Amino acid sequence: MDLTRQRAHWIDRSTVAWRFEGPVGDRRCDLVWSADAALEIIDGALSGPHETLPLRVKPGGLTSAQRRQWPHLADHAAFTVEADEETIKRALTAQVAVTARDEGGWLLVATGAQLPGVLDDVYADAVHADLGCRFHDDGGVTISVWAPTARWVALEWWATGETDPEIIAMWRDDHTGVWRVDGDWGWTGRRYRFRVEVYHPATQRIETMSVTDPYSVALTANSTHSVVANLLDPLLIPADWGTLRKPPAVSPARAQVHEVSVRDFSIYDRSVPEQKRGTFAAFATPNSTGMRHLRRLADAGVTHLHLLPAFDFATVPERRDEQQHPEGDLAALPPDAKEQQERIDAVRANDGYNWGYDPLHYSVPEGSYSTDPDGPERITEFREMVAALNGTGLRVVMDVVYNHTVAGGVNEHAVLDRIVPGYYHRLLADGRVADSTCCANTAPEHAMMGKLVVDSVLRWAIDYKVDGFRFDLMGHHPRENMVAVRTALDRLTPQRDGVDGRSILIYGEGWDFGEVGGNQRFVQASQLQLAGTGIGTFNDRLRDAVRGGQAFETNPRSQGYASGLFTDPNGDDVNGPAEHQRARLLFQQDLIKIGLTGNLSSYRFVASSGAVVTGGEFYYNGARAGYCASPGECVTYVDAHDNEILFDTLAFKLPASLPPADRARMQLLALSFTVLGQGMGFVAAGSERLRSKSLDRNSFDSGDWFNAIRWDPAEGNGFGLGLPPAWDNADKWPFAAPLLADPALIPPPEVIEWTVERYLELLRIRRDSPLFGLATAVEVQDRVSFPLSGRGETPGVITMRLTGVDDFVVIFNAAPRTVAQKLPDLRYGSFDLHPHQRASGDDHLLQSAFDQATGIFTVPPRTVAVFTGTAPRG
Incomplete structure (x- = not known):
């Protein structure tokens, strides 16, 4: 018996699903709740004031419809709840548990209950509610929050210069569970938070918490307060924003995408004014070295610039004067030294760097990327960045991370879970929050989390004119949720919304793993499930074949097609004897051919074995190699922010004696598959100029030193900056140290420029012929x-x-x-x-x-x- 866990599932207003040992027919089961969270197990008995509803066993268990909706609960016993809606809603604001007793009334089992299913049923119409801060044409303002389990919600309200808030009562719509308060446009610029009184299963208590608005449109520095703001306010809109001309739309099959972090792009670019380096504003500096390079790429055929997360995230102090820096002159240290990463480690919790895959507020630009995080500049500067990039010829893709939040429970960064505890996150069988994505996994299968995803994407598309979305760990979303995003975007029109939603790209990581893997909870938005949706996924088959090895290999010297397998062996035993290398290389060539067709499941070709097969009949690691229905659903890449960047991969794998010019040719060869294949091409920024991260395979928290793009070729390409950080790379130090110590591996400026020019030539070839971006599987065949x-x-x-x-x-x-x-x-x-x-x-x-x-x-x-x-x- 354990009330700290929730092993029962209240899945709709009339059904509880529960699995426990032994027969249930001779047991008396009840749904119990305590308005004061006073339930306890004392000497084997349930103690504390509570109310009770009897549960009746449903013969045959869950219905077929319920099993389809809750496949991971299919083997659970089902119990009928009989109560009116008012009683159910009252229970949902309390501590809820399920108990089983024997014939004599002795308590046998007691556990908490998971509530998302019944909340979605009872408050189904909440998906139509407008949440957050809304301005009305009549001069009114409404601030709303969905908090159906809260006992009480009020608005904490700060006047300018005040330190203590005024408390304003909010009224509850019992039909939707939405709390709201009304005001007028004079509220603009006010800081606010919600004060929420609610039972929280993480503490087993009624908690009173002060929480920012999950639908915030503006924030103070470090995200301490939400701010009332009208995104249509002329003060927040750049000149000509309303008449912004987009670069010509391209189909997904014609898209060529360049991926970059906002900070990486300009933090070391001396041609950018110092206060703008590492910010959105750097992209609006037209004659900077970085922007001139982007213009060259756009002119040659790159269509989209993909930004790593640029929404509000939790792990960087947003004010520059609060950000710490590593001590000493890192450039003076040996190229294979440990000291660089040690000094970065000492400050990395409080420096200015993080990739940003730790969401705090999904629909507000990140403050550390603004020249003033405490004002409206983060909004205007983001818009100015989009306009500047569009003017350069590039559309803008945002990397979005709706699959997890940085924290759950009552943590200060748990925005969603402190407002509706236990709802927005995916819970395991015992009620613990799943964390297979590295943080607290969200649950887009729940109606209001799915709504938040759609609403947030529309915010970026309409109010910030973002041209595409890359979904992090998209396989943790239901396919239904991603199709809903696609449908919502497709409805946007230039006449009504100012954007053509049909031209907006959607692609993401379609990996299949974790508690949702194998469609355990829903049909996932994973690689094998998205054919026919027009939503793209990254093709790891071609990536692995070109690079060699796999993403999490322990020996980085395993070779592939573009790193010398069989043709230019590096002598490491990991690659096996020559005859095995030859066979593996031919297998890799077949994977690459399938990738060059857009990874189509239907494409028929002659494999190296001599057999005629389709992409879907060819297997890699137990899964179909070809899985796309159209080429635009394939994202062809050989590197990204994750894992080693291409130069570093090749440094590990190619023979150590290979000179820089030949390394550059192999790098170009690898990149050519992203340009000359069918489907969307994708490249990590700087790979076209031999960018290195000093062999760091996971640089999300490695600081500017390892991540920044060095635009001046005379400064090198980033190779030999010291051993990569121990927290993610120590196992590879024996391989890395001798490479980093070898100055012959650093490409001279003329080799860097040679690589750029050859890459631009390939882009122009793709740009000038429709054959390198065919729209359908029939055309490709x-x-x-x-x-x-x-x-x-x-x-x-x-x-x-x-x-x-x-x-x-x-x-x-x-x-x-x-x-x-x-x-x-x-x-x-x-x-x-x-x-x-x-x-x-x-x-x-x-x-x-x-x-x-x-x-x-x-x-x-x-x-x-x-x-x-x-x-x-x-």
């Missing part, structure tokens, strides 16, 4: 082929042909030697290196050639060559 696939294909070489108004032959050569690829069907055709590559002046690349008489394409080592022309007639 008809126009994309791998003519030399099969038993005789060359290890380390992939030959891809695209047919249309122009014909393309793309040859990816990962081998350290010149290769010849013979396509007899193209004898007497007319093919030459693509004009963008011919204009490069790269003598190495210009060795690529086509022989009409034989149909042989010749490509030099470690090179991707794109040929264009016409096939022979007849």
Whole structure:
């Protein structure tokens, strides 16, 4: 018997689901509640004043509809609750438990009850409520919060300069459970919080807590108070915001995305005024080094800039003068030293750096990214950033993290759980909050959490004109929730809402794991479940094949297609003997081919085994390699903020003796798959310029030293800044130290610029031909082929042909030697290196050639060559 756990589930107004040992027929079961949270187990008996409702066993258990809605409870016994709605609502504001007694009345079992299901049933119409701060055309203001289990809610209200709040009573709508208070536009700029009196299962007590508004639109510094603000106020709107011209919309299959952290982008950019470095305002500095580089990318064909979380998050002091800095001159320390990361460790809890995957308020820009976190600048500067990037030719994607909050319970950062305890988070079988995503997992399967996701996305789309959303750990969302987001965006029109919602991208991490894995609780928004929705997921199959190894490998020297497996072995035993390497390389080439088609489940090709298969019939780690219904549902990438950035991956895997120029060619080869494949291309910012994080595989809290983009090539690329932080990398230090100590691995400025120029050429090739962004699976099957696939294909070489108004032959050569690829069907055709590559002046690349008489394409080592022309007639 344990009232601190909630093993029963009150799933709707008439049903409790509960699993316990032994038969239930001879037991008397009750639903009990205590308005004063006075329930206790004393000497095996239930003590404390309470009310009781009898529970009757339902023969046959849950209905089929209930099992579909609650699949993880399918084997639980079901009990009928008989009570009127008023009684149920009264019980829901109390401490609720379920008990079982024997025939003599002795207490056998007692446990708390999980309430989200019954709350969604009884307060179903709350999903239509307007929450947060709303301004009305008649001059009125309404502030509302959903708190159906609260006994009392009031508004804490601060006048300018006052330290003690005024308490204003809020009135409750018993139908929806929404509390509200009405005022007028004169409230603008006032600070406020909600004072909530509510039973909290984390403490087993009635708690009175002061909480910010989960629907906040503005905040004070460090998110201590919500602020009344009208996002339509002219003082918050940049000039020409209402007539902002977006770059031309592109389909997901044509999108080319660049990912960057707001702080990484400019914190070390000396061409940005110091007070603007690391902020939204840096993007509105048009002649900075970083913005000039983004303009080059946009001109060449990058369509979207993806920002790591830029909403309000919890782990960074927002005022610059409160942020700590590591001691001493880190640049003076040896490149393989421990001291750099030790000094960063000493301040990282209070420095200015974090990726931001620790949400606090979902719909307000992050204050540390503003020049003044205590005023309206965070709103105006975010909008100015969007306008500036749009003016550069880039649409803006936001990384959103609705799958967890930074904390639950009564923690000061637990905004949602202090207002409706036990509702917004996903609970395990015993009532503990699930944390498989690293923090307190939210539950978008519950109606009001699902509503919050949709409402927040619409806020960013309409009020901030954001052009896309990347969902963190999207597989922890129900597919239904993601489809609801897509549907809500699709309804937005330029005439009514100022944006075309159909042009807004949605993609995310479709990983399948944790307490929801395998559709245990709902049909997930995971890789294998989203075909046909138009929602994209990251393709880890191609990523792993190109890089080698897997995301959480223990030996970082396991090689892949672009890191020298079989063709350029590094000598580490992890790769096995040559014959195993060859077989694995050919398998990787098949995964890459599927990825180059947009990871289509239906695409049919000849595998290296000689068998004709579809992407969906080819398996990787026990799952279908191809799973997309259309190419736009595939996000092709070889690196991102997570895990080692591409340069560092290759540093671990390539032979240590390989010079920087050849490393750059292998990096370009790896990046070429994100540009020349079907579907959405995605690249971590700086990989096109050989950016390193000094081998740090998880730099979310590693400070500016390891993360900042160094725009001046004379300062290096970030390699050799010291051993990466011990808290996530110590197991790899034996591999890392000798590499970091080798100055020959740092690319000189001319190699960095060479890589940028070659990458831009590939982007221009993609930009200028619709064949590198086909919209449908049928088009891909008809126009994309791998003519030399099969038993005789060359290890380390992939030959891809695209047919249309122009014909393309793309040859990816990962081998350290010149290769010849013979396509007899193209004898007497007319093919030459693509004009963008011919204009490069790269003598190495210009060795690529086509022989009409034989149909042989010749490509030099470690090179991707794109040929264009016409096939022979007849």
